Amino acid sequence: MKKLNLTRNTVILAVVLLLIVLYPLLGAKPYHLHLFILFFIWAMVASSWNLLNGISGINSLGNIGFMAIGGYGSAILAKTFGLSTLITIPLGGIIAMVLVTLFLGLPTLRLKGVYIALLTLIFADTLPTLLTQTRAVTGGAVGLHEIPPFFAGAGKIHNYYICLAAFLVMLYVIHRLIKSNTGLAFVALRDSENLATSLGVSRFRERLKVFAISALLSGLAGGFYVHSLGDISPTTLAIEPFLMGIAMMELGGIGTLFGPVLGAAIIVFGSEFLRLADVLRMTILGGLICVTILFFPGGLMQAFRKLGNLMDRRGKRKRGESVQAKVQSAD
Amino acid sequence: MESILNALVSGFVSGSLYAIMALGLTIIYGISRVFNFGHGIVAVLGGYLAWTFFTRASLPFVVSLLFMLPVMYLLGWLVYRYAIRGLMKKPNADFSTVLFMLGLGIMLENIILQIFGPRVKAVPELVTGSIMLGAIKIKNHELALMVIVLLGIIVLTQFFKRTRMGQAMRAVAQSIPGAGVVGINIERIFGYTFGLAFMVTGFSGALLASKYFMIPHIGWDWMVKGFVIVAFGGMGSIPGAVVGALVLGMAESFTTLALGAVWVWPVWFIMFLVLLLLRPQGLVGGRN
Amino acid sequence: MFEIKDLCSAYGDIQVLYNIDLHIDEGEVVALFGPNGHGKSTLLKAISAVHPARSGSILFKGQEIAKTPAHKIVELGIAYIPEERFLFPDMTVMENLNMGAYNLNARKSMAENLEFVFDVFPRLKERRGQLCSTLSGGEARMVAIARGLMCNASMLMVDEPSIGLSPSMKFAVFEAIEKVNREKNLTILIVEQEIEHALRMANRMYQIRKGRILFERKADEIDVKEIEKAYF
Numbered sequence: 001m002k003k004l005n006l007t008r009n010t011v012i013l014a015v016v017l018l019l020i021v022l023y024p025l026l027g028a029k030p031y032h033l034h035l036f037i038l039f040f041i042w043a044m045v046a047s048s049w050n051l052l053n054g055i056s057g058i059n060s061l062g063n064i065g066f067m068a069i070g071g072y073g074s075a076i077l078a079k080t081f082g083l084s085t086l087i088t089i090p091l092g093g094i095i096a097m098v099l100v101t102l103f104l105g106l107p108t109l110r111l112k113g114v115y116i117a118l119l120t121l122i123f124a125d126t127l128p129t130l131l132t133q134t135r136a137v138t139g140g141a142v143g144l145h146e147i148p149p150f151f152a153g154a155g156k157i158h159n160y161y162i163c164l165a166a167f168l169v170m171l172y173v174i175h176r177l178i179k180s181n182t183g184l185a186f187v188a189l190r191d192s193e194n195l196a197t198s199l200g201v202s203r204f205r206e207r208l209k210v211f212a213i214s215a216l217l218s219g220l221a222g223g224f225y226v227h228s229l230g231d232i233s234p235t236t237l238a239i240e241p242f243l244m245g246i247a248m249m250e251l252g253g254i255g256t257l258f259g260p261v262l263g264a265a266i267i268v269f270g271s272e273f274l275r276l277a278d279v280l281r282m283t284i285l286g287g288l289i290c291v292t293i294l295f296f297p298g299g300l301m302q303a304f305r306k307l308g309n310l311m312d313r314r315g316k317r318k319r320g321e322s323v324q325a326k327v328q329s330a331d
Numbered sequence: 332m333e334s335i336l337n338a339l340v341s342g343f344v345s346g347s348l349y350a351i352m353a354l355g356l357t358i359i360y361g362i363s364r365v366f367n368f369g370h371g372i373v374a375v376l377g378g379y380l381a382w383t384f385f386t387r388a389s390l391p392f393v394v395s396l397l398f399m400l401p402v403m404y405l406l407g408w409l410v411y412r413y414a415i416r417g418l419m420k421k422p423n424a425d426f427s428t429v430l431f432m433l434g435l436g437i438m439l440e441n442i443i444l445q446i447f448g449p450r451v452k453a454v455p456e457l458v459t460g461s462i463m464l465g466a467i468k469i470k471n472h473e474l475a476l477m478v479i480v481l482l483g484i485i486v487l488t489q490f491f492k493r494t495r496m497g498q499a500m501r502a503v504a505q506s507i508p509g510a511g512v513v514g515i516n517i518e519r520i521f522g523y524t525f526g527l528a529f530m531v532t533g534f535s536g537a538l539l540a541s542k543y544f545m546i547p548h549i550g551w552d553w554m555v556k557g558f559v560i561v562a563f564g565g566m567g568s569i570p571g572a573v574v575g576a577l578v579l580g581m582a583e584s585f586t587t588l589a590l591g592a593v594w595v596w597p598v599w600f601i602m603f604l605v606l607l608l609l610r611p612q613g614l615v616g617g618r619n
Numbered sequence: 620m621f622e623i624k625d626l627c628s629a630y631g632d633i634q635v636l637y638n639i640d641l642h643i644d645e646g647e648v649v650a651l652f653g654p655n656g657h658g659k660s661t662l663l664k665a666i667s668a669v670h671p672a673r674s675g676s677i678l679f680k681g682q683e684i685a686k687t688p689a690h691k692i693v694e695l696g697i698a699y700i701p702e703e704r705f706l707f708p709d710m711t712v713m714e715n716l717n718m719g720a721y722n723l724n725a726r727k728s729m730a731e732n733l734e735f736v737f738d739v740f741p742r743l744k745e746r747r748g749q750l751c752s753t754l755s756g757g758e759a760r761m762v763a764i765a766r767g768l769m770c771n772a773s774m775l776m777v778d779e780p781s782i783g784l785s786p787s788m789k790f791a792v793f794e795a796i797e798k799v800n801r802e803k804n805l806t807i808l809i810v811e812q813e814i815e816h817a818l819r820m821a822n823r824m825y826q827i828r829k830g831r832i833l834f835e836r837k838a839d840e841i842d843v844k845e846i847e848k849a850y851f
Contacts, residue, residue: 059426107604111611113425114366114566118558125555126596133593239551243437246430283441289434293427294414495721502707502718509705511669513766514693514722 009308020164024157033156039268040163041225044170046248046260048217054255055178056210057190059117062104063218064242065124068232070096070219072131072138075147075226080137085150089223096219097212105211110204124242128234143233147226159228166224170217175257177213186210240278243285244271250292253301262300336467338584344473346580347480348539352553353560353572354487355532361567362504362524365415365428369436370532371554372443375547377403377533378540379443382452392457396537400530407529410435411522419521436550443547454541476538483534484573491569500524504567559603565613574615620645620806621774626675626685628658628665635661637830639675643774648800648807650817653827654850659810660702662827663776666808667699668692679774694722698772702779702810704763708752712743715751715762719769728771735803736765739795757788764792768799774806775799781813789813796820814846 024033049063074092077083083091100123108119131138138144150162177183185206188196197203226232244267252263271281292299356370367373377399384395414435418427456472463469491497503510503520510517539545539553556579561567564575579599586598606614621643628636635658643649653659665672668689677685684692693699707715716736720729737744740761746754751762760780767775777796781789793813797820799805811817818824818841826833826849833849836842 053426057423057426059429107607111607114360114429115562115607117366117368117426117429118555118562122555122559122600125551126600129596239437243434246433250430279441279445283438283445286434286437286439286441290414290431290438293431293434294417297421297427498714498718499721501710502721505707505709506705508669508701508703509707510718511689512667512693512699512701512705513718514690514770515718516688516690 024160030156033160035268035272037156037159037163037228039265040160040167041221041228042244042248042268043261043264044167044221044224045218046245046252046264047171047174047257048214048221049245050249050254050256050260051174051177051210051214051217053249054259055183055190056186056207057113058109058207058211059113060120060211060214061117061242061246062100062120062124063214064237064245065120065127066096066100066215066218067222067225068124068127068236069099069222071222071226071232071236072144073219074223075144075232076137078148078227079144079146082148085148085223085227089220089227092223093216093219096222097216100215100219101208101212105208105215109207109211124237128237131234131237139233141234143231143235144226145231147230147232149230150227163224163228166220170220171257171261174217178257182206182209240282240285243282243289247285247289247292249299250289251299253299256299256301259299259301266300333466334588336465338588339581340467340469340473342581342584343577344477344542344580345583346577347477348535348542349556349560349580350573350576351480351483351531352535352539353557353564353576354484354569355528355530355535356554356557357561357564357567357569357572358528358531359524360561361569362500363415363419363521364567365419365424366432366558367528368429368432368554369439370432370557371550371552372436372439372547373403373406373529373532373550374536374539374553375545375550376406376439376443377536378454378545379447379452379536379547380533381537382454382540382545385454392454396534399533399537403529403533404526407525407527408522410529411525415525416518416521436554440547440550447547449546451544451546452540453544454537456541472541476542479538483531484569487531488569496520496523500527556599559599561613563603563606563613565615568613568615571613571615575613578614620680621808622678623666624676624678626662626665626672626677628661628670628672630661630670634673635830636665636672639830639832641825641832643806643808645806646800646804647822648809648820650821650824651808651810651827652814652817652824652846652849653833657827658830659827660778661830663699663701663778663808663810666692666776667697669699669701690722693770693772694724696724696771696773697776698767698770698774699776700763700767700778700780702782704759706751706759706762706766709750711748711750712754712762713747715766716743716747716769719766720771722770725769725771729769732769732771736768739768739798740765757784757791760784760788760792761795764795772805774808776808776810778810779812780809781811781816789816793817793820814843818843 020036023036045063045067049060052058052060052063070092073095074085074088077088077091078085104120104123108116132140134140150158185196189203189206248263248267249260250263251266252261253259274281274284276284296303352374355373356367359365359367380399380402381395384390384398385392390398414431415428418424418431421427456470457475458471461468461470462474491501499510499515499520500523502513502515503517507517510520560575560579561572563579564571564573579602582598582602583595586595623639623641626636626639627634639662651659651662661670664670666677668687672685675685676683679695679697682695684695687695707718710718716733720726720732725732742758743761743765746758751759754762764777764780767777780792780796784792793816796807796809800807800820809817809821822838823836824841825835826846828849
């Protein structure tokens with residue numbers, strides 16, 4: 001039954017992936033490509049964020065800040081020094097990793113969860129002030145514009161494939177990471193600190209490691225963000241992107257591999273469909289987070305899993321009541 | 332000399348306002364171990380309600396408070412009863428309560444924004460005029476604020492010391508199994524705690540709104556300030572919050588005097604990090 | 620006046636108690652013996668609803684209390700003095716005793732109970748203004764027992780009152796429990812490793828092993844050898 005389930009999921013995944021790969025070739029509008037690019041980038045951010053909050057139980061609220069550092073880093077290197085994006089994006093990621101690990105990871109990771117949550121939030125919150133104070137380099141409140149594209153003459157379609165590839169690679173890396181010994185140590189630490197410590201897992205070192213990796217990945221996502229969109233400003237660090245990231249993780253299913261991706265898809269495409277006034281949109285986002293946490297703590301992934309199990313059971317029995325009745329009884 | 336004295340006075344005034352603002356945060360954390368991420372917005376809501384009753388309905392300030400405080404109490408109780416209570420029983424309660432209060436805070440902020448608009452609001456000063464103390468001038472309003480805060484803190488400490496419910500809250504804060512063994516209904520106490528803390532927070536919001544300007548978004552600023560104060564003094568400790576608020580209030584006014592207002596936040600942050608390294612439990616906090 | 624039937628209790632997937640049957644008459648002192656980790660404390664926690672039982676019935680004065688929450692149990696008159704003590708460390712001895720009298724029945728007879736408690740533990744009267752976190756182990760144990768007495772209960776459950784105490788302190792604690800039973804006619808269920816001490820005051824005993832009642836004996840038919848054998 002388990003194997004059957006896996007195959008079905010693999011088939012669905014392959015079909016979805018194929019459609020996404022072929023989509024630009026089927027004559028998609030540039031605006032729709034733009035949306036997909038946003039989705040890929042957000043999926044990267046949410047997935048790397050989920051590595052902290054979902055997988056290893058470190059309550060970070062600062063990943064948008066990590067992303068901004070990577071984005072600014074890469075943009076400045078490409079714009080002022082004229083370096084190739086092949087170099088600047090990784091460098092941006094590394095800058096984010098180093099800064100975040102030094103100034104945030106080292107002092108906070110020994111502290112209790114609430115402290116980490118608040119200090120990461122304060123960190124991300126202080127960045128806009130810092131940016132406006134360093135106008136010569138970062139462009140201040142206006143931000144940076146006309147950031148060089150991935151390569152000279154790169155268009156939407158190129159950006160689409162570059163970001164898609166980056167997203168897939170990152171997801172694969174995260175997948176491997178979760179399955180590796182390091183990943184198992186993260187999960188062990190999240191689930192039972194005492195047990196993991198007694199097995200010889202150094203809590204602080206493992207936490208620092210995952211923190212650095214998450215910052216690196218978020219920073220890289222920032223690099224892809226600036227070179228495909230062409231500009232970045234302190235508004236990237238406003239409360240809305242922050243909320244969107246949280247909502248993606250929670251809505252999709254925190255702690256799962258595909259949950260944040262799913263959440264990113266829903267939030268990115270959803271907010272395009274619901275072109276509402278700012279105030280209303282934020283109210284809905286806040287409400288969405290509350291409702292998800294209260295009533296669907298596992299997010300959509302858990303709902304899907306339940307549905308999948310249900311269908312398996314039904315297929316096995318062959319005969320039975322309607323699915324409708326079971327969906328209701330499962331709730 | 333004069334400017335130093337002035338800084339001292341203004342540090343004391345803002346310190347006492349920060350103290351009452353941080354109390355609500357430390358009360359909830361100390362008793363239920365839930366960190367109220369919506370704390371600032373709760374204060375803002377209190378401020379807006381007081382503003383509405385005071386300036387719109389033209390009620391006297393005290394009467395405005397009488398209308399506002401029960402509303403805040405009810406809100407706190409509802410939040411606990413219908414959201415936090417369930418979340419506290421589930422795994423990962425630490426972070427799910429943080430996110431829930433965060434989401435609720437954003438929602439409240441935008442609802443307030445929708446109703447009251449983005450323009451700055453201020454509760455008018457309670458008393459006008461000022462007095463001279465030697466060379467320095469103190470506004471009567473600021474004196475009144477300090478007296479009110481002092482009275483508020485005295486009332487609260489007496490509540491926790493003398494009343495049956497206050498004692499039960501302290502008991503729950505110190506040992507939940509112990510509280511269970513002596514027959515305290517812990518969930519009910521949590522409910523009262525949220526009500527009380529929201530009430531105190533709303534009250535502090537009304538006071539803050541009479542000294543500083545108020546927009547819905549300022550709540551996040553207040554929350555972060557409240558957190559630094561509470562963690563500085565010792566999470567969950569009432570004297571800690573008061574001491575932390577006074578120390579940081581002084582630091583604020585002297586930093587403004589010496590370096591300029593832009594530097595207040597970096598100075599606070601550095602003081603905070605240094606303290607975390609030396610005394611992670613905070614200035615007053617005894618045990619972990 | 621107190622009767623347990625077919626009680627089962629578990630922590631998560633691990634079942635600890637299996638079909639426990641036990642009864643206590645009014646004014647009786649019943650001792651509960653058994654090796655560590657075999658379910659004695661779990662039974663007391665199930666009765667006091669600190670960790671409620673999975674199934675089974677608990678009758679107290681004719682009332683079914685298996686589903687009653689912990690704070691109601693205290694109000695009904697069963698006080699539980701846990702081995703872990705669970706004192707309020709930043710409260711004074713006096714405040715801790717006050718909290719013992721939290722339920723409304725106890726509030727009424729607080730002065731009288733306090734007098735009795737200070738009579739039993741004169742030491743606590745001297746230390747009443749002291750914070751509990753500064754007490755010695757023996758004094759803290761006294762506070763825990765005294766706090767339980769302040770609940771104005773008609774039945775007292777005491778979990779390992781002598782553990783970790785010096786011999787003279789042990790003696791004082793047992794003396795106090797005997798006095799409580801004698802003067803207040805409280806029904807007592809006591810878990811204790813000091814078999815000899817406990818047997819001096821017990822009217823009856825139960826032996827627990829691997830979550831089941833192994834045997835039950837009246838005071839005059841108790842054989843210490845038999846009990847000791849049951850530990851291995």
